[in-house]
Amino acid sequence: MSKYRAKIYITLKNGILDAEGETVKKALNSLGFDALNVRSGKMYVIEFNCDEDPKNVVEKMCKQLLANPVVNNYYYELEEL
Amino acid sequence: MAIVIGIPVYPGTNCDFDVYKAIKLAGAIPKRIWYKDYEEIKKVDAVVIPGGFSYADYIRAGAIAARTKMTEIIKELGANGMPILGICNGFQILVESGILPGALAVNKNARFICRWVHLKVLRIDTPFTQLYAEGEIIKMPIAHMEGRYVPGEGFSDDLIVLQYSDRKGNVNDESNPNGSYKNIAGIVNREGNIMGLMPHPERASERILGGNDGLRMFKALIDYLKR
Numbered sequence: 001m002s003k004y005r006a007k008i009y010i011t012l013k014n015g016i017l018d019a020e021g022e023t024v025k026k027a028l029n030s031l032g033f034d035a036l037n038v039r040s041g042k043m044y045v046i047e048f049n050c051d052e053d054p055k056n057v058v059e060k061m062c063k064q065l066l067a068n069p070v071v072n073n074y075y076y077e078l079e080e081l
Numbered sequence: 082m083a084i085v086i087g088i089p090v091y092p093g094t095n096c097d098f099d100v101y102k103a104i105k106l107a108g109a110i111p112k113r114i115w116y117k118d119y120e121e122i123k124k125v126d127a128v129v130i131p132g133g134f135s136y137a138d139y140i141r142a143g144a145i146a147a148r149t150k151m152t153e154i155i156k157e158l159g160a161n162g163m164p165i166l167g168i169c170n171g172f173q174i175l176v177e178s179g180i181l182p183g184a185l186a187v188n189k190n191a192r193f194i195c196r197w198v199h200l201k202v203l204r205i206d207t208p209f210t211q212l213y214a215e216g217e218i219i220k221m222p223i224a225h226m227e228g229r230y231v232p233g234e235g236f237s238d239d240l241i242v243l244q245y246s247d248r249k250g251n252v253n254d255e256s257n258p259n260g261s262y263k264n265i266a267g268i269v270n271r272e273g274n275i276m277g278l279m280p281h282p283e284r285a286s287e288r289i290l291g292g293n294d295g296l297r298m299f300k301a302l303i304d305y306l307k308r
Contacts, residue, residue, distance in 0.1 A: 012186075016231060017260065019191035065148060068141055068177065070184035070233035 003047065003081040004054045010066055011041035011073050047081065054078055084109040084306045087125030089155065091116045091146040094133035096168065096283060103283040104129065107299035109306075116151040126306050127164040127208075128155055129299075130171030132224075132281060142185065142227040143173030152178050164208045164302060165275040169225055172267070172277030181270055181277050182235035185227050189260025195224040197291065198258055200266050200280060201246040207269050208305035209276050210242055212297040218250045219294035221280035223258060223266075228279040230265040243267035243278055 012018045021038040028035040044066060050057045058076050067074040086104050090097045090113050097113050104111035114121045122128060136145035146152060152174060159165045159180060167175040175181040188194055199220055202213040213219065243266040247256040257264045259279075267278030282295025 016186065017189060017229075019187045019189055019229075019260075023191045065144065066140065068144070068184050070176075071186055071231055 001049050001051055002054070003049055004057075004078060005045065005047045005081055006054070006058045006061075006076050006078050008044045008046060008058065008062060008066060008074060008076040009041055010044075010062075011039055012071055013073050016071050054080075084127075084303055085125045086111055086302070087122050087128045088113045089116055089122060089128065089130055089151050090114065091133075091135040091149065091151070091174075093135040093137055094131055094170070096132035096170075096281065099281075099283040100129050100131040100168070103286040103296060103299050106286055107296055107303055109299075109303045114151075116146070116149055119149075119151040119154050122151065122154055123158065127302055128158065128166070129302075130155070130165070130167040130174055131283070132169030132171060135170055135174065138227070141173075141177065143170055143175075143177040146170075146174045147177035152180075156180050159270075159275045162272070162274055164305065166209055166298075166302065167275075167277040168281060168283065169223075169228075169279055172279055173227060175275065175277040180275060181268060182240070183233040183268070184231045185279070186229045186231050187227050188225070188229050188258075193224070193226045194228070194258050195222070196258070197222045198266070198280060199246050199248050199250075199256070200243045201250050201252060202243060204242045204269065207242060207273050207276055208302050209269075209298050210301060211305065212301040216250065218246060218248060220292045221282055221285040221295050222291075223280050224284075225259070225279055228259045228261065230261040230268070230279075232262050235271075236268070238263065240268045240271065241265055242269050242276060243280070
């Protein structure tokens with residue numbers, strides 16, 4: 001049994017309107033920045049134990065709960081603890 | 082025989098008593114069922130999943146409730162033909178569990194919208210809409226942050242039951258409150274026994290509330306069950 005830490009990033013697929021991103025873009029530009037495109041997302045830091053390939057475990061976590069395949073993309077960074 | 086309609090209650094559900102009252106007004110026996118008492122849901126004639134903020138909308142609205150044993154059983158009951166209606170967070174739970182196709186994303190204006198809307202009834206061949214007239218314009222309130230329908234695998238236009246419109250029935254960008262694909266406010270599954278909608282029929286079940294068009298949705302379901 002090994003212990004791992006995954007940082008999982010969930011974003012909206014390109015082409016799906018990101019209402020929060022659009023609002024943040026407007027707010028940045030009102031502060032004088034020249035923001036061209038803002039995409040928002042969520043990040044989870046998950047520490048877990050597993051025997052199998054930890055990539056498989058993270059993939060399952062994303063597919064079964066963390067990401068909705070209709071609207072989300074996901075990617076992750078993985079480290080052994 | 083008395084008709085019993087089950088109302089599953091998840092942590093954070095808050096429209097269960099409104100739905101309870103509307104079902105009672107419409108003439109059936111409502112039964113609120115805590116999500117851990119999922120065996121009880123097998124004994125009812127139909128299920129109405131009420132609105133609210135199940136699991137505080139964590140991850141995505143409806144995402145965690147969609148993965149409970151209660152919802153798994155509702156999915157089985159629906160697959161066996163039981164009428165299932167999901168309202169607001171109930172609709173979100175139905176899409177998150179894959180019982181209905183698509184997803185409900187954050188409103189186009191990124192805000193919580195709470196107001197009355199007009200709806201155009203496209204299909205009257207469902208257990209929930211058979212008391213409306215085809216093309217009828219009805220009025221109900223919406224109250225949601227994540228109601229922008231995004232089509233997904235398994236969706237086609239013939240599943241659309243309700244569209245946001247203006248009072249004259251015009252379906253366009255001006256009458257679309259949340260940016261939903263094709264002004265979608267409610268859809269039904271291909272078999273026709275499972276429907277989800279973002280507007281709240283239970284909040285439009287008495288004139289004193291501002292309208293009673295929603296009551297007919299519960300009456301229609303009861304009529305269907307009595308046949």
